[in-house]
């Protein structure tokens with residue numbers, strides 16, 4: 001192929017072509033432009049699609065996530081000054097659970113802002129958009145969570161994987177509750193029920209952990225099972241959520 | 255290019271919104287006419303692949319659109335009856351966002367968006383927030399959005415609702431020039447719009463397709479059933495309660511009534527040439 005190319009180029013090089021006039025070249029270019037305007041290529045690479053959705057996620061979400069990280073860092077720092085470890089840990093769990101909730105208004109905004117019908121009619125439809133949004137927010141949540149886990153485990157001298165169990169379980173549970181609340185919210189075209197549900201749940205976690213000192217009363221294997229179980233349910237809920245989009249927003253609502 | 259609806263049915267729970275619709279669309283402008291709740295929006299959502307039909311199918315050039323998926327959606331443009339926007343969107347942001355969902359690259363999207371804003375008289379407000387827009391401006395922005403990808407199939411749900419008469423005229427001529435070699439389906443309650451724009455008219459009632467055809471053909475149906483009669487006082491009132499009255503005006507103390515009825519409403523009635531509004535009343539009056 002290469003050889004042939006070179007061969008052809010060599011032959012072509014021996015021909016001389018009179019240079020086209022400036023006017024003619026312009027005419028050809030504008031004709032080409034017009035044709036392109038009429039038949040625009042409709043294809044974006046996957047990373048462009050991700051960047052596009054990323055740009056339209058509200059900066060408020062990133063801000064509140066930063067705030068959450070900051071608060072956790074502060075708490076972790078306090079832990080060094082021999083504060084009550086269970087109390088601090090449960091406070092961190094509370095913040096982590098909230099982290100799961102605050103992403104949801106962004107995920108459901110197509111419904112709360114009534115954009116779903118428009119989006120569903122586009123080439124990259126609601127299902128794709130939602131999947132992309134979920135993965136962007138999910139990835140960032142994951143990074144934040146791992147960071148917090150790392151710092152906490154450094155401070156408490158507990159192994160990182162054990163710390164991860166303590167933090168991922170409340171996070172997963174909060175996300176699962178949010179998914180349920182989200183399908184309720186879609187019925188009413190608003191994101192309103194999300195916050196009471198999520199906050200209420202996270203607060204309940206906080207109370208439970210402190211009241212029953214869950215870190216001691218539940219053994220590590222049980223935490224492991226809990227963590228695994230919540231992950232499975234979360235993944236199943238996510239898949240259902242995305243699949244529901246393809247049925248058309250309305251069918252999900254009914 | 256051909257769009258075929260084959261026994262298209264949609265049920266919401268146990269309510270049938272559309273019942274076995276059969277129709278073929280070829281390039282041209284089609285007007286959907288029907289009362290509130292007749293199923294126009296449902297039909298359009300099915301044609302746009304937004305909802306999944308309960309049974310039956312929509313086929314584009316012989317292939318089910320659910321199988322075509324992305325390839326089908328990239329040749330359509332859809333204006334929903336109601337739509338929102340993300341808070342803080344400006345007109346330009348909105349168009350660029352829609353362009354990105356339609357898979358258009360940034361350079362083209364910008365050029366085309368500016369061109370469309372110009373066409374729809376929104377260029378001056380392109381950087382204003384949509385929430386400051388009037389209803390008609392939002393409507394125009396919605397129509398502009400449908401044209402971003404130069405669609406072959408254009409589906410407009412009540413495009414003229416909220417447009418002032420001047421904009422309506424502009425919209426009609428724009429649609430005419432755009433519609434060449436394209437399938438355009440629009441729904442409206444404004445009968446004159448359909449009369450002026452549409453090549454073919456579809457009358458939907460209670461989820462079934464009653465009539466489909468050119469205006470002159472479907473008007474044949476009520477030829478000789480439209481009457482004009484002059485009556486005074488009591489007589490006019492009696493006629494109004496008994497028959498479907500399309501219009502009423504006063505002329506030298508007498509009422510002139512335009513009536514659609516199978517039988518001659520009164521001895522003095524004279525037959526009149528039917529128009530689309532009469533047809534609409536003929537089909538939909540009796541249920542109110």
Ligand SMILES: Nc1ncnc2c1ncn2[C@@H]1O[C@H](COP(=O)(O)OP(=O)(O)OP(=O)(O)O)[C@@H](O)[C@H]1O
Pocket residue numbers: 250254266269270271288289290291292293294295296297335
């Ligand atoms: N999501 C839904 N759930 C249940 N029923 C619905 C739903 N959407 C529409 N319907 C019903 O389906 C029927 C057709 O509705 P549709 O919106 O298609 O009417 P339409 O012709 O567009 O009316 P309009 O002129 O008011 O826009 C109506 O009786 C409506 O009540």
Ligand SMILES: [Mg+2]
Pocket residue numbers: 294295296335411
């Ligand atoms: Mg409607």
